[in-house]
Amino acid sequence: MTVLSCSGLRRRFGDVLAVDDVSFTIAEGETYGLLGPNGAGKTTTISMITGVLERDAGEVVVDGVPMSPDAVAAKRLVGYVPQELALYPDLTGRENLRFFASLYGAGRRRVDEVLEVVGLADRAGDLAREYSGGMKRRLNVAIGLLHEPRLLVLDEPTAGVDPQSRNQIMENVRALAAEGMAILYTTHYMEEAERLCDRVGVIDSGRLIAEGTRRELVERLGERDRISLQLDGDLSHAATVLGAIPAVRGLAPHGHGLELVVDDARECLPVVLSAISTNGAVVRSVEVTEPNLETVFLHLTGKALRE
Amino acid sequence: MRHALLIAARDLRERARDRTAYLLAVVLPLGLAGIFTLILGNLGGDGEIFRYVVADADRGQVARTFTDDVLRGAAASGVIEVRSVASAREARGEVEKGAATAAFLLPAGFTEDVLAGRAARIEVVGDVDAPTGTQIARSLAQTYTDRLAAVRLAVAATVHSGVTTAPAELAAEAAAGLPEVVVAEDTAARKELDMKTQYAAGMAVFFLFFAVQSGVTGLLDERRTATLARLLAAPVRRSSILAGKLITSVVVGVLSMTVLIVASSLLMNAHWGHPAGVALLVLSGVLAATGAMSVVAAIAKTADQAGGWQAVVAIVLGALGGAFFPVAQAGGLLEKLTLLAPHHWFLRGLADLAGGDVTAVLPSVAAMTAFAVVTGAVAVVLFRKVVRP
Numbered sequence: 019m020t021v022l023s024c025s026g027l028r029r030r031f032g033d034v035l036a037v038d039d040v041s042f043t044i045a046e047g048e049t050y051g052l053l054g055p056n057g058a059g060k061t062t063t064i065s066m067i068t069g070v071l072e073r074d075a076g077e078v079v080v081d082g083v084p085m086s087p088d089a090v091a092a093k094r095l096v097g098y099v100p101q102e103l104a105l106y107p108d109l110t111g112r113e114n115l116r117f118f119a120s121l122y123g124a125g126r127r128r129v130d131e132v133l134e135v136v137g138l139a140d141r142a143g144d145l146a147r148e149y150s151g152g153m154k155r156r157l158n159v160a161i162g163l164l165h166e167p168r169l170l171v172l173d174e175p176t177a178g179v180d181p182q183s184r185n186q187i188m189e190n191v192r193a194l195a196a197e198g199m200a201i202l203y204t205t206h207y208m209e210e211a212e213r214l215c216d217r218v219g220v221i222d223s224g225r226l227i228a229e230g231t232r233r234e235l236v237e238r239l240g241e242r243d244r245i246s247l248q249l250d251g252d253l254s255h256a257a258t259v260l261g262a263i264p265a266v267r268g269l270a271p272h273g274h275g276l277e278l279v280v281d282d283a284r285e286c287l288p289v290v291l292s293a294i295s296t297n298g299a300v301v302r303s304v305e306v307t308e309p310n311l312e313t314v315f316l317h318l319t320g321k322a323l324r325e
Numbered sequence: 326m327r328h329a330l331l332i333a334a335r336d337l338r339e340r341a342r343d344r345t346a347y348l349l350a351v352v353l354p355l356g357l358a359g360i361f362t363l364i365l366g367n368l369g370g371d372g373e374i375f376r377y378v379v380a381d382a383d384r385g386q387v388a389r390t391f392t393d394d395v396l397r398g399a400a401a402s403g404v405i406e407v408r409s410v411a412s413a414r415e416a417r418g419e420v421e422k423g424a425a426t427a428a429f430l431l432p433a434g435f436t437e438d439v440l441a442g443r444a445a446r447i448e449v450v451g452d453v454d455a456p457t458g459t460q461i462a463r464s465l466a467q468t469y470t471d472r473l474a475a476v477r478l479a480v481a482a483t484v485h486s487g488v489t490t491a492p493a494e495l496a497a498e499a500a501a502g503l504p505e506v507v508v509a510e511d512t513a514a515r516k517e518l519d520m521k522t523q524y525a526a527g528m529a530v531f532f533l534f535f536a537v538q539s540g541v542t543g544l545l546d547e548r549r550t551a552t553l554a555r556l557l558a559a560p561v562r563r564s565s566i567l568a569g570k571l572i573t574s575v576v577v578g579v580l581s582m583t584v585l586i587v588a589s590s591l592l593m594n595a596h597w598g599h600p601a602g603v604a605l606l607v608l609s610g611v612l613a614a615t616g617a618m619s620v621v622a623a624i625a626k627t628a629d630q631a632g633g634w635q636a637v638v639a640i641v642l643g644a645l646g647g648a649f650f651p652v653a654q655a656g657g658l659l660e661k662l663t664l665l666a667p668h669h670w671f672l673r674g675l676a677d678l679a680g681g682d683v684t685a686v687l688p689s690v691a692a693m694t695a696f697a698v699v700t701g702a703v704a705v706v707l708f709r710k711v712v713r714p
Contacts, residue, residue, distance in 0.1 A: 068558040090560040098558040102551035108339045117335045121328060121559045161555070 019046045021200035022067065022169050027076035029062050036062040038224040044169070049191065049201040051215030053315060059224040060204045061101065064173050067202065068098045081168045094122065097167035101174045103154045107147035111138050111157050114146055115164060122165035129164065136160040137186055152183025159187055170194060171202045176210060188214060208312045218311065222319045232311055239317050241309035242267060243283035245290060248275040251299030259297045263289055283308055328561045332569025337576060340539055351584050354532035359593060375405045375458035379429040380416040385436025387473070391447065395469050396429070405461070420450050426458035427451040429466060439473055518676050522596050525589035529582055530671045531648035534614045534639035536581040538632065540574030541619040544708065545628040567708055571615060578611035598678035602686040606674045609693035613667035616700030617642065623707030642666045667693050
């Protein structure tokens with residue numbers, strides 16, 4: 019079931035076309051990563067999806083309800099976690115949550131639940147200004163979860179946090195998606211996108227230039243997984259045996275061994291190792307190379323993600 | 326409206342934890358009002374009685390009229406006290422040691438000189454540290470000598486016209502027709518506020534413009550910290566966000582004024598007047614201050630910029646409106662410009678209240694409310710850009 023559907027989004031600031039004809043959907047329980055370099059149009063897109071910003075063209079529908087800056091009903095379906103720490107530092111963690119809960123009509127019990135979820139229950143009575151960076155990030159995320167939204171929009175939720183808090187946030191996101199929440203996630207950390215996102219969209223200069231699962235994007239670029247083997251024994255015989263495996267798409271000498279181009283290295287590796295051992299060769303080392311999103315991103319945009 | 330109140334409640338909770346808010350809204354105005362009163366209060370006023378001594382070396386009829394009629398008559402009003410001393414030297418000594426505010430010295434031959442049409446003088450010796458009391462003493466003496474001059478003129482004119490009555494009788498008749506010299510409190514409809522109330526009210530309304538900044542400028546702070554984006558993404562109407570900020574300003578302003586009124590009444594013995602009239606003035610003054618500060622905040626790009634501009638506007642309006650000095654007394658253009666400052670109307674309303682009933686404040690309340698309506702409308706229009714989607 020589609021929770022978010024946006025089509026033909028366009029927004030111009032003066033002479034700058036910040037977002038141009040961006041369309042994508044997110045299904046229930048799906049985590050969608052929106053990747054792009056700084057200034058690519060991610061935050062503008064998110065602002066239009068959350069109803070913070072008016073769009074010049076296009077349509078946003080959340081769970082069947084059209085979104086606009088005045089669409090109160092649609093906004094109840096969306097949880098928003100801005101890139102900045104959007105907190106009130108002179109209120110306690112609990113007071114921050116209670117304030118936003120009151121705006122969304124969520125009860126106090128829900129506040130306590132969310133504090134438990136993000137691991138801040140024992141510090142809920144402290145002023146937010148006294149929190150560590152990681153705790154502030156977790157509180158920032160917690161506010162977006164208060165009203166159990168159908169769509170959760172996270173704009174770089176782990177920027178500048180310690181590994182422990184990052185892991186906690188990522189675990190939270192994974193658990194929420196498992197419960198059926200649709201999640202729109204932007205990040206500068208490629209490993210986060212690879213771990214969390216079911217699909218990613220790559221945005222550059224305001225346009226969505228590619229979209230799909232990691233594997234789909236990799237294959238679209240002609241990139242494949244590779245398995246490099248260092249062997250003792252008859253290399254030509256090994257090459258004949260390995261070349262007969264259907265998943266092996268290519269094969270070439272590589273030092274004292276062979277490099278195989280395969281469909282899916284993780285699925286193929288046991289088959290490859292089994293075939294070698296039954297044919298008398300000895301494996302000295304194995305190296306698996308999977309083309310990642312960083313490679314895809316660099317290929318598509320000509321820039322590293324953190325530029 | 327519920328969301329506006331929730332936003333205002335949150336703002337107020339945060340403000341309550343900000344110590345600088347108390348400093349600006351209560352401690353500074355009260356402290357400055359106290360300092361002004363201490364410094365300027367020594368110039369007189371507030372029921373202070375001026376103590377005069379008179380040394381009559383003449384003991385003639387004209388001198389006795391001054392001491393018995395003029396000075397004793399003035400003393401009957403309760404504003405001055407008069408006592409006689411034996412000599413001019415003793416009188417000077419009383420002034421020098423601070424036992425008397427001023428001394429009147431009537432030289433020997435004073436009556437004779439007056440009746441003979443020769444130059445005659447009353448010498449006033451004043452305490453340099455009591456300029457107001459000395460000035461009043463001079464005025465009393467001047468008034469009497471002016472009367473004497475008028476009598477002389479009348480007698481001379483009558484004699485020249487051929488009337489045969491003795492000049493002394495003519496002088497007595499002429500003197501009887503002149504008004505008495507009276508020192509009394511002003512009984513006009515608008516009274517001057519006593520000094521303590523004047524400075525307490527002046528400082529209160531001056532710092533009111535700083536106190537109300539927090540609410541409206543908070544919108545710019547929220548834009549900087551992205552909590553505004555969060556509010557805009559919440560199911561809250563944009564007008565509720567604006568209303569919440571304005572409510573915060575009004576509540577902070579009313580609270581700060583209330584605390585200052587109570588504190589200055591208890592600690593400084595300030596007399597603000599009838600509570601209903603004061604309440605009307607406070608409410609309309611707070612609205613006017615909120616409107617003015619909102620316009621400035623709406624023009625600014627950042628909270629820091631707004632704070633700087635607001636301080637300038639608050640100081641200029643405060644100075645123009647007489648929060649520190651009665652600028653309107655300068656007359657001319659300045660007197661007209663002071664009408665633009667809510668401070669002027671607030672202080673004028675209090676003065677009107679001191680001299681009349683509660684309805685006396687209505688013109689001032691109307692002026693400040695009109696100021697609030699105009700500035701508030703401009704601010705709302707301008708603030709739309711801050712929350713514009």
